[in-house]
Amino acid sequence: MATKSKSTKKAPSKASKAEMLKYYRDMLLIRRFEEKAGQLYGMGKIAGFCHLYIGQEAVVTGMQSCLKEGDQIITGYRDHGHMLACDMDPKGVMAELTGRTGGYSKGKGGSMHMFSKEKNFYGGHGIVGAQVPIGTGLGFANKYRGTDNVAVAYFGDGAANQGQVYEAFNMASLWDLPVVYVIENNMYAMGTSVARHASETELFKRGISFEIEGEEVDGMDVLAVREAGEKAVKYARSGKGPYILEMKTYRYRGHSMSDPAKYRKREEVDDIRSHHDPIEGLKGQILEHGHATEDELKDIDKEIKAIVKEAADFSLESPEPDPSELWTDVLKDVEVA
Amino acid sequence: MSVDILMPALSPTMEEGTLSKWLKKEGDTISSGDVIAEIETDKATMEVEAVDEGTLAKILVPEGTEGVKVNAVIAVLAEEGEDAHSVEAKGDAASADAKENTASSDKEESSDDSESKTEQAEAPKAKRLNDPSIPEGTSFTDTTVRDALRDAMAEEMRRDEAVFVMGEEVAEYQGAYKVTRELLQEFGSKRVVDTPITEHGFAGLGVGAAFAGLKPIVEFMTFNFAMQAIDQIINSAGKTLYMSGGQMGCPIVFRGPNGAASRVGAQHSQDYSAWYGHVPGLKVVAPYDAADAKGLLKAAIRDPNPVVFLEHELLYGNSFPVPDLDDHVLPIGKAAIKREGTDVTLVAHSRMVGFALEAANILAEQGIDAEVIDLRTIRPLDTDTVVESVKKTNRIVCCEEGWRFFGVGAEIAATVTAEAFDYLDAPPARVHQKDVPLPYAANLEAISLPDADDIVAAARKVCYVD
Numbered sequence: 001m002a003t004k005s006k007s008t009k010k011a012p013s014k015a016s017k018a019e020m021l022k023y024y025r026d027m028l029l030i031r032r033f034e035e036k037a038g039q040l041y042g043m044g045k046i047a048g049f050c051h052l053y054i055g056q057e058a059v060v061t062g063m064q065s066c067l068k069e070g071d072q073i074i075t076g077y078r079d080h081g082h083m084l085a086c087d088m089d090p091k092g093v094m095a096e097l098t099g100r101t102g103g104y105s106k107g108k109g110g111s112m113h114m115f116s117k118e119k120n121f122y123g124g125h126g127i128v129g130a131q132v133p134i135g136t137g138l139g140f141a142n143k144y145r146g147t148d149n150v151a152v153a154y155f156g157d158g159a160a161n162q163g164q165v166y167e168a169f170n171m172a173s174l175w176d177l178p179v180v181y182v183i184e185n186n187m188y189a190m191g192t193s194v195a196r197h198a199s200e201t202e203l204f205k206r207g208i209s210f211e212i213e214g215e216e217v218d219g220m221d222v223l224a225v226r227e228a229g230e231k232a233v234k235y236a237r238s239g240k241g242p243y244i245l246e247m248k249t250y251r252y253r254g255h256s257m258s259d260p261a262k263y264r265k266r267e268e269v270d271d272i273r274s275h276h277d278p279i280e281g282l283k284g285q286i287l288e289h290g291h292a293t294e295d296e297l298k299d300i301d302k303e304i305k306a307i308v309k310e311a312a313d314f315s316l317e318s319p320e321p322d323p324s325e326l327w328t329d330v331l332k333d334v335e336v337a
Numbered sequence: 338m339s340v341d342i343l344m345p346a347l348s349p350t351m352e353e354g355t356l357s358k359w360l361k362k363e364g365d366t367i368s369s370g371d372v373i374a375e376i377e378t379d380k381a382t383m384e385v386e387a388v389d390e391g392t393l394a395k396i397l398v399p400e401g402t403e404g405v406k407v408n409a410v411i412a413v414l415a416e417e418g419e420d421a422h423s424v425e426a427k428g429d430a431a432s433a434d435a436k437e438n439t440a441s442s443d444k445e446e447s448s449d450d451s452e453s454k455t456e457q458a459e460a461p462k463a464k465r466l467n468d469p470s471i472p473e474g475t476s477f478t479d480t481t482v483r484d485a486l487r488d489a490m491a492e493e494m495r496r497d498e499a500v501f502v503m504g505e506e507v508a509e510y511q512g513a514y515k516v517t518r519e520l521l522q523e524f525g526s527k528r529v530v531d532t533p534i535t536e537h538g539f540a541g542l543g544v545g546a547a548f549a550g551l552k553p554i555v556e557f558m559t560f561n562f563a564m565q566a567i568d569q570i571i572n573s574a575g576k577t578l579y580m581s582g583g584q585m586g587c588p589i590v591f592r593g594p595n596g597a598a599s600r601v602g603a604q605h606s607q608d609y610s611a612w613y614g615h616v617p618g619l620k621v622v623a624p625y626d627a628a629d630a631k632g633l634l635k636a637a638i639r640d641p642n643p644v645v646f647l648e649h650e651l652l653y654g655n656s657f658p659v660p661d662l663d664d665h666v667l668p669i670g671k672a673a674i675k676r677e678g679t680d681v682t683l684v685a686h687s688r689m690v691g692f693a694l695e696a697a698n699i700l701a702e703q704g705i706d707a708e709v710i711d712l713r714t715i716r717p718l719d720t721d722t723v724v725e726s727v728k729k730t731n732r733i734v735c736c737e738e739g740w741r742f743f744g745v746g747a748e749i750a751a752t753v754t755a756e757a758f759d760y761l762d763a764p765p766a767r768v769h770q771k772d773v774p775l776p777y778a779a780n781l782e783a784i785s786l787p788d789a790d791d792i793v794a795a796a797r798k799v800c801y802v803d
Contacts (some may be wrong), residue, residue, distance in 0.1 A: 072549070074545075103582070105580055105581050105584070107582075108579055108582050109580040109581060110580075113577075113580035114581070115580075115581040117584050122545070122549075123580075127573075130541060133539075133544070134542070134544050136542050137546040137548070137549065138545045138546070140542055140551075141546045141549035142549075144546070151545075154397070158443050163537065166538075166539055167533075167538025167539070168541065170460065170533055171535065171538060258640060280452070329582060330618055331582075331618065331642045332642050334639075334640055334641065334669075
């Protein structure tokens with residue numbers, strides 16, 4: 001129970017060439033997408049709260065590789081990366097950020113509130129920690145229906161202090177619900193470091209009194225994430241109940257676009273970027289194994305840039321929602337028998 | 338000295354019960370702590386323990402007696418050295434009041450009952466005036482609100498495998514207020530789920546299950562505890578359809594008793610009608626009688642939207658005629674005219690409808706013909722029915738159990754003023770709880786809560802009689 005994973009920075013690579021290139025591509029798409037979103041925010045095209053995932057790409061990319069059709073994903077407001085990992089269309093995500101009719105929520109949700117039932121992405125939730133009981137309910141539905149699907153509920157180190165998280169842990173363990181809780185510990189709850197907000201900073205231990213297995217994982221290493229994720233998902237899928245993975249990760253940008261991040265030193269960020277970057281780390285392994293050449297990776301980069309450009313163009317061309325949309329989707333119509 | 342053994346009150350709202358079994362007989366020696374009898378309330382069967390020691394001299398209320406009032410003398414205990422054959426009861430014996438082995442739901446009025454107790458015992462019944470969904474010639478069976486709600490859930494659970502009920506004590510305990518009685522036996526523990534005491538958590542879990550396509554009925558033991566969960570109700574259940582551009586749905590019912598119970602103090606006595614009525618994306622239902630409770634709960638369970646279903650603890654035990662229909666479903670969002678009248682409109686919901694009907698009877702004796710509208714649904718509010726009534730009566734009294742500020746009555750008064758201004762012969766009046774946390778002391782509680790007399794006074798005022 002609640003063990004630290006043995007995975008080191010460079011996990012023994014069991015991944016195939018195709019898998020490693022896919023993870024590289026997927027992480028790069030998130031990185032470039034978020035950089036573009038940051039740029040559009042600076043231009044005033046995206047407004048409100050906008051929380052970028054840059055630095056944390058390995059977490060969602062590694063976890064997604066462990067899932068199968070029908071498994072559900074839910075997260076908080078730092079959600080762009082999760083949506084792209086769920087194979088949602090970057091155009092629809094970016095157009096939601098710009099508040100346009102082509103967005104996943106027709107422009108009515110924004111950065112923090114996007115969903116895709118088709119891709120089993122259940123949001124996109126703006127209230128810190130609210131997604132944890134909801135995600136537990138997704139697991140409850142899987143068990144109720146007798147499927148072997150697993151729900152993955154992501155939340156941050158800040159949300160790990162919300163009471164409802166523990167209410168959910170208790171029920172999930174009591175009823176052996178198929179839920180994997182992924183704590184994305186990026187070291188800061190907005191501006192408050194883990195040491196300043198958590199009495200027990202090893203968050204994978206937070207399930208101990210609920211008898212939930214927990215594990216600490218190097219969240220900057222996509223293959224380490226995948227290895228831990230496979231174990232956790234297999235455990236939940238087999239009916240043994242929930243599992244906690246604490247992903248040690250880092251966000252390069254501030255909490256949101258309006259956060260200057262003065263609570264940490266520039267050197268700290270630079271050190272992680274230089275020595276622990278998930279994309280650079282995987283790139284090194286790909287080159288080391290001879291899975292691709294620098295030029296081939298540059299081609300992937302070009303391809304990703306084109307996808308992101310297309311998404312950005314679409315998000316600016318897509319019209320604002322018609323004023324009549326103000327009144328739609330408040331309630332569903334009741335079918336008359 | 339002989340000691341009277343009294344019928345005990347076994348819950349805050351118990352007024353009478355059935356003395357189902359004597360476990361001691363006359364002549365038996367009794368020590369304090371002995372279980373001497375079993376009493377059945379409308380919620381549970383409870384054991385009665387002896388407080389004093391002595392010999393059970395006389396049993397005044399035989400077992401099987403229904404409707405034994407709280408505090409009636411049920412037996413007399415002879416103390417040590419006393420002749421058990423010569424003792425007399427000092428208090429009022431219950432046998433004159435109670436009826437033996439009758440199934441009648443008629444309740445007698447006892448002279449020392451407070452007004453609120455009288456109302457509880459005799460819920461005013463109204464003719465069903467405008468329910469087109471009930472075909473002519475339909476027969477009716479007297480049913481308690483409690484059983485009507487239970488039947489609604491059972492019928493919908495039989496109809497749809499995706500419907501399940503969860504909450505504190507809903508399964509093995511059979512419901513804290515017995516509204517989920519026997520559901521566990523019929524549907525099993527997969528569909529009748531006992532939760533830990535964890536409102537925020539299980540409300541959120543229910544929302545997730547609903548997002549995934551199940552149809553949860555989430556019972557709050559009372560809506561006072563739902564404040565712990567209000568974020569999930571409003572932010573997650575109420576807003577997600579909109580925030581997802583119509584993709585997500587949340588077919589969930591949050592139900593449980595709302596409003597003042599009896600002598601349970603401020604934190605357990607609050608009317609949330611206005612709170613939830615404020616929120617677009619929610620439907621809010623607050624029925625009065627058993628037929629509406631059943632028909633509207635069935636509709637709420639089928640509704641693809643989140644429905645906050647506000648029941649009233651003090652109505653659970655009241656019986657009303659419920660139509661004998663296989664599938665009695667009423668539309669959410671339609672008020673009901675429970676009494677037609679021409680002089681003043683009394684608008685109410687939930688328990689206040691009973692007071693409004695009572696007030697209408699009193700007003701009739703004074704020559705004022707009141708129309709009583711039961712809103713039944715708070716959101717969407719059936720303003721058409723209210724406005725049409727005001728156009729006829731030209732006067733309105735808005736009645737609610739909650740506080741006045743930003744309340745249901747405020748919304749109705751504003752609507753009527755905007756839409757029927759030229760028809761009004763007096764400013765709209767409001768009847769409501771006093772603007773204080775509900776006090777515990779019996780007299781202060783009675784002053785704080787609105788009742789029929791308050792409605793009569795307000796109606797007379799808008800009619801310019803006083």
